Amino acid sequence: MAAHVPLPPGLPQLLKAGTRYFSSQQESLFSHITACRALALCLRTSYGPLGRSKLVITHLGKPLFTAHAGTILRELELENPVARMLGAASQAQEEETGDGANAVVLLAGALLDNAEKLVRAGLPVAAVRDGYEVACKEAVRLLPGLACHTLADLRDPDRVAWVLRTAVGSKLFGYQDFLAGLVARCCVAALSPEGTFEPDNVRLCQVPGGGVTDSCLLEGMVFCTEAESRAHQAHQARIAVYCCPFGLAHTETKGTVLFQGPAEMRAYSEEELLGRRVRAIAEEGAGVVVVGGRVDPLALQYADQLGLMVVRLNSRLELQCLCRAVGALPLASLVPPPPGALGHCRHVYLTEIGSTAVVVFRQDSGSCPVATVLLRGATTELLCSLEEAVTDGLNTYKALVGDRRLLPGAGAVEMALAVRLATLGTYIPSPEQYAILEFAQALKTLPVALAENAGLPVNKTMAALEALHQLGTATAGIRLGEGGAPTMDAAREGVLDSLLVKERAIRLAVHTATTLLGVSHILVAKKSGGPKVRAENPNWDLEPDALE
Ligand SMILES: Nc1ncnc2c1ncn2[C@@H]1O[C@H](COP(=O)(O)OP(=O)(O)OP(=O)(O)O)[C@@H](O)[C@H]1O
Secondary structure (H helix, E strand, O other): OOOOOOOOOOHHHHOOOOOEEEOOHHHHHHHHHHHHHHHHHHHHOOOOOOOOOEEEEOOOOOEEEEOOHHHHHHHOOOOOHHHHHHHHHHHHHHHHHOOOHHHHHHHHHHHHHHHHHHHHOOOOHHHHHHHHHHHHHHHHHHHHHHOOEEOOOOOOHHHHHHHHHHHHHOOOOOOHHHHHHHHHHHHHHHOOOOOOOOHHHEEEEEEEEOOHHHOEEEEEEEEOOOEOOOOOEEEEEEEEEEOOOEOOOOOOOOOOOOOOOHHHHHHOOHHHHHHHHHHHHHHOOOOEEEEOOOEOHHHHHHHHHHOOEEEEOOOHHHHHHHHHHHOOOEEOOOOOOOOOOOEEEEEEEEEEEOOEEEEEEEOOOOOOOOEEEEEEEOOHHHHHHHHHHHHHHHHHHHHHHHOOEEEEOOOHHHHHHHHHHHHHHHHOOOOHHHHHHHHHHHHOHHHHHHHHHOOOOHHHHHHHHHHHHHOOOOOEEEOOOOOOOOEEEHHHHOOEEEHHHHHHHHHHHHHHHHHHHOOOOEEEOOOOOOOOOOOOOOOOOOOHHHHO
């Protein structure tokens, strides 16, 4: 008989058998910090315009070549709950502002790292959290005072391009002037008359081949697909959009038609019904039919007889976007379009870009709410980086629509805050002062990462940067790329970051760090058992009959 092992008194007696729990500081707090440190170290090499990319192989085996923290974290299936929390904070930043995801992870990682030092030195965790919260409030209060530029006119493409250079260049360094101009033009084109901007109204279409500078902006939409019909172009066309297949709908279950006599049987003809429907669409004035499903060969034959152009799109999102671009109403079944359901487009045509067939819906009216950026590049990796750069630019413009103030970039604002918080920390006569001083040190992690990734001498660069900030140059940042002095005036050089993005990143990083510091116990429930996993079938390639 197995000996009965009594459970230790206390919490273990209250929990279900199999539940694991960790309560000591070593097990709960320091293990958290180790997990977050590992994640921050992984993303640190991808920070800034000269950061290195990661090759991520997704769960479907697809290789992804990216330096974008949001994409890396989305594809990494983190198991550790604490690392998952930090990843979720970074994703929240990505979803809210579209930028600054890496900064959240780096800052939160540095804050936790420094908190470990303080706790090991004997400072209570509560004092560390309070100190971090005081420092965060002060940093957020100081940020507006550090703003060096305000975007006066959201519709001026030259000024917009100047402020978007940093966001665009941090993913594709070297092409920032060309790309910022392109993004600025499409942002201005997609800005609504009420002054709101929706990044979804700018579509990105990757077409392999050519060089980055062959990328261009088009008013309307471009799809990497071919026209199904013989008609390959239509001008001043009216467009009918259907989210269903182009043919008769078939029910999922089998149906039986009962005929009462030969006359009824002769009258029942699916072909005729289909012909009537396609003719009705053409009679309503449609010249182009866009469908979101399978194209029936017979329906296509009728469309060809009537000279209709038929285009099939596989994505529901693309269909919705096309409806916005041409002003059409999407229809759920193949019925004649009711009044007001037809859209209008000046030019619809099939063409080839590089060696890729594309269907273009071009408006050229100056009032189309949707714009498309045609991205050109020699390799898939380059096209992905190009897409990330343009997406960052669009998101930064969206943030600027919310708040037009800009801060000096290149590590300037982090160093300016670090210097001011260090001064504040020295004058606070309470244990929180140590946490405030460590907060100031943690902020320096971001310029240090920029300098490290650019291959600059870190100590010399940081010393030069700090000296300038101590002397009161709040806009001094790290010079990347060219030789010469290790620092520059970020405001004058046009290296600018959105205030809104920076503020949210600081708030999120501090919130995540203080939340994790507030955890005292970790309780892990026993995994629920699902059905037993079947063993591998040694005869997997044989038909069941062959085994009998
Ligand atoms: N030309 C430049 N010179 C100096 N610093 C730059 C330059 N371009 C961008 N930076 C700085 O790089 C930092 C942004 O880098 P990055 O875009 O990699 O970070 P992130 O926005 O946090 O990450 P992600 O875009 O992956 O979410 C900003 O601090 C910005 O000021």
